[in-house]
Amino acid sequence: MAEKFTLFDKIWNEHVVCVPAGRLPLLYIDLHLVHEVTSPQAFEGLRVAGRRVRQPERTVATVDHNIPTEPRGTPIKDPIAARQIGALQQNCRDFGVPLFDMDSSEQGIVHVIGPELGLTQPGMTIVCGDSHTSTHGAFGALAFGIGTSEVEHVLATQCLHQRKPKSMRIDVRGRLGEGVSAKDLALGVIGQIGIDGATGHVIEYTGEAVRGLSMEGRMTLCNMSIEAGARAAMIAPDETTFDYMKGRRFVPRDWDEAVVRWRALASDPGAAYDATVEIDASLLAPFVTWGTNPGMIAPVDGRIPEVSDLKADRPAVERMLEYMGLEPGTRIEDISVDRVFIGSCTNSRLEDLRAAARVAKGHRVAPKVRAMVVPGSQAVKHAAEQEGLHKIFLDSGFEWRESGCSMCLGMNPDILQPGERCASTSNRNFEGRQGRGGRTHLVSPMMAAAAAIAGHFTDIRNWRFR
């Protein structure tokens, strides 16, 4: 009987350049995405050692993390941020790396533009100095985040030494209910397996609910997998994948042959995984996180759990609740918000903005709430404007900004003030992530839009769409 391989095995095996004696396998990297924050020290390392970028044509850079979301052309007020952006521009010039710069119509969050441009393709190995590189696994690629030393290593050699991670299958049975999005599925997975539940593993998502997701939804799911500790996450490519990719700028010219190759990537029936987890989609609800890590979730129609009901140790939970300014037993719908952020590489694609706009249409943002929508890329922004989504947002009292990471990590001026409470479509609710003392609740785009209007969390399943 022939050996059976998983999608992950197939990509891995295809990319092992050699296994030097006594060392880890040397893995070839097909696509290296670069941004301003984790690259300057890597380029500097090349310069010091007199090395070049081995494959500039497999390397693509953009600016996203620290750029302001004010109208383009406004000078960057923060001189240190400006210097970092200047360093990337200089490095890309010196080393011949293509850059989608601030003024480019293709600029955007690195994990949004890769797929959008057709750079992200099934079967590839993709790295970036950013943990949410797992996003690209939605296309059936092996995509993972690396540190700056590894960025330098890939720039110089187009390879990485990697120990092969273990594999984990997460099989999502059944279908997602009305109002339950890919974001809720992602939060549900993390809630079930824990924030280190997939450490050392590459996840493959399978099952009816996963097959039923759009590419945007699949990206949201793979994006959040790092929050369960996963090295990477992937979904086998299928018609949904190919439909999304077709006609995009950098896809292969020999399209039909490529599709044949990509179809063969799916895991062989009966292939073995190191671990398997089952999720029942019908048990998922729109979730709201209440703690300071993404595993602390509650259904929107539920309450903050009693400390004694949680597996986590008591002082840690008490510390979280104190930081968040919350009491056990509080109904989630009774928690009011000051700010709303719709954006980030988790939920800033066209479909996310459509979902939020559908909720916002005909309503007004609550008077005390400041709500902003930050498209993931210039292309998303443009497409949304073509559909008139920006008008819906602006008419409802949302701010409509330029593309970038923005308040996902608050490296630019978009930050929370101490004590401010935010419904956010991003991926991390860590202490201080969106600003020192800021309190972040992770939710889906629909739930975020609804919270902006109601002024508190509210169950999207009861929403009055207009």
Added chain:
Amino acid sequence: MKPIRIHKGRVAPLHRANVDTDQIIPKQFLKRIERTGFGEFLLFDWRRTSDGKHDPSFVLNHPRYAGASVLVAGKNFGCGSSREHAVWALEDFGFRVLIAPSFADIFANNCVKNGVLTVVLSEDEVGEIARRAAEIDDYEITVDLEQCKVHDDHGLTAAFQIDEFTRHCLLEGLDDIGLTLQHEAEIAAYEARHAAPISPI
């Protein structure tokens, strides 16, 4: 990279689970384009009060841990963002060895690249070391990468595992890129067999 073989140093306890890299080095310090000087920003929001002063109640600010070079931490240390700045901050602050029940993957990789040794011990062993660090004055521990063992002067010993390649790199302080470039011929052959899948940019 500085090699590490046998390291003896003072131990500081930060015995909390899931300390993320956003906490280890908050984002406002990621705009620097240098690789050095991050130590003063380590765990900034915990070490400093909101007016920027040292918070005397935070463990790393306690004089008994001044000069510590071994950090003992809770499980899943270094989770979250891939920022290597977190390791640069720990290293610049003076830490050479981190001991915890588990580390996040990217963070652990980043440590190796900077000559920082991550030692995984059981929850009980880590708890015991943290307890001793809190109770015994001038508490020091010796970490022996040659033997893959840790011990103190009060009868504690523990063994740890580490993969051979990582151990070798840390013992020798090897420049990874130089090693990889020795395989130029294999890389070039691979490239000859696999055309770039991206149509030209």
